Every structure is written in C-alpha cells, then in structure tokens.
Amino acid sequence: MACKRYRLAGFMCLLLLLPAQVTALDCNFLKLQQQRFNSDSLELLKGMRMKHSPECLENMTAFDFPKKIVEIHQPWLATKAVHEILHGFFGILSSDLLQTSWAAAHRERFLNMLYAQTESIERCLAEAKRTRRRKDEWKNKLRLRKYFQRIRSFLKEKEHSRCSWESVKRELWTSFVYINILTKRMAR
Known part of the structure; x- marks a missing residue:
C-alpha cells in the first residue's frame, strides 16, 4: 500500500514537472519552429494571392520597413524583433475593418x-529574461511601432479599401523576407 502511494506521488510530481520540460523543449527549438512558421505562412499567403486589378496596382505603396531592424545580429534582439513584427501584423490583420478577398478560412488559419x-516567442522571451541591450531593444521597438503606425494610417486614409488591404498583403509578404533573415540570427 505504501509503495503504491510513493509511486502515485512520483507520478504526480512527474506530471507537474512535465509542462515545464515541454516549455523548455519548445524554446530549444524556437528557431526551427519559427523557420517552419515562416515557410507555412508564405505558402498560405501564396495560396491567398489574387490578380491585382489595374487600379490596385496603381495605388500600391511601400511602407518603408525599418532597415535598421534587418541589421540586427544579436540573437536576443533578433528574436524580440521577430516577435514585434508578428505581433504588429496580428494587430492589423485581426481588425474588424478587414475588407479583403481572402477566404475566411485562410484568414482565420x-x-x-x-x-x-x-x-x-513571448513565452520563451519571458523565460530567458535579459536586462542588457535595453537601449537597442527600445529603439527597435520604437522603429517597428512607427512602421506599423504608417500601415494603420494608410489603411485609415484609404478607408480600409480592398486595394489598401492588397498593399498590406504585399507588405506582409515582403516582411516575411525580413523575418526569415532575422530568424537565421535567432539563438538555437
């Protein structure tokens, strides 16, 4: 009877420790996970492509992705930048004002x-809290906030038209090129 209790207690401890181990394991493979996400995202975006009407092509705009972000070589800052970019696009694309030709299922996925x-990424960054490079981190965050503000302002100015969303989708595609560069610089 006592042996069963010890086994049960040991099993319970193992179950309680398992989530911490799984989380740590996820963070060990964050770079690989991000590379796969980048690839899957580009495939999904490719599947959502449509032919641009001439009026949309005339009004395509560049949002001037901050080139200083692409110059990041420190793994911690690269990871933070990828997080900020993904978070920024999530905020824009989850808008209720999204008027796009994207299929609802593709958009939701x-x-x-x-x-x-x-x-x-956020969970892994929280686990690996770092205090150095605070100044660089803040500058990068500010650059990206300005970048996403330009996109939001453009959408508002164009009243969230279908063509303006096509410009944003094109920008998203371009941004994944930069995300791929930063992903290669993330810690293993």
Missing part, C-alpha cells in the same frame, strides 16, 4: 498561426 507563434 493565418491569424491562428500568427497568434500561436507570437505567444510561443
């Missing part, structure tokens, strides 16, 4: 993937 990856 993309948003779910984006949310899950953002949360995964």
